[in-house]
Structures are given as structure tokens and as C-alpha cells.
Amino acid sequence: MAELTGQALGAYRCPKCGTVTSGDRKFCSECGKELDIECPECGATWRYMYNYTFCPSCGAKVKKKLF
Ligand SMILES: [Zn+2]
Ligand SMILES: [Zn+2]
Numbered sequence: 001m002a003e004l005t006g007q008a009l010g011a012y013r014c015p016k017c018g019t020v021t022s023g024d025r026k027f028c029s030e031c032g033k034e035l036d037i038e039c040p041e042c043g044a045t046w047r048y049m050y051n052y053t054f055c056p057s058c059g060a061k062v063k064k065k066l067f
Pocket of ligand 2: 039040041042043044055056057058059060
């Protein structure tokens with residue numbers, strides 16, 4: 001898989017509770033929410049990052065639920 005570009009590698013934020021987690025975790029340590037999310041437009045699954053605004057696969061705008 002291609003390296004994700006950006007400065008925030010290793011700093012992920014839970015889409016549910018906002019807890020910042022380190023990069024290799026699969027689930028939030030606070031609430032148990034899976035940190036990979038699915039694009040509502042193309043169905044691609046990728047690791048949620050707080051600074052994503054658009055789907056990296058199809059370019060659809062990603063709704064930020066909490067932030
Ligand atoms: Zn969480
Ligand atoms: Zn997409």
C-alpha cells in the first residue's frame with residue numbers, strides 16, 4: 001500500500017470520541033470504535049485521519065462527524 005502523504009502519520013483521531021491514537025492501532029483505546037472508516041461514496045476503507053477532508057480514493061467530501 002502506498003505511503004500516506006502528510007505530516008500527521010502516526011497521529012490519528014478517533015472519529016467517535018476524538019481520542020488521539022498512535023498509528024498502528026486498529027481500534028480506539030477509549031471507546032473501541034474501529035479507526036478505519038468507509039467512504040459513503042465509493043466504499044473504500046481507509047484509516048481515519050482528523051485532517052482528511054476528502055476521500056483519498058474518489059475525492060468525495062468526507063463529513064467530519066465531530067470536528
Ligand atoms: Zn474513541
Ligand atoms: Zn470515496
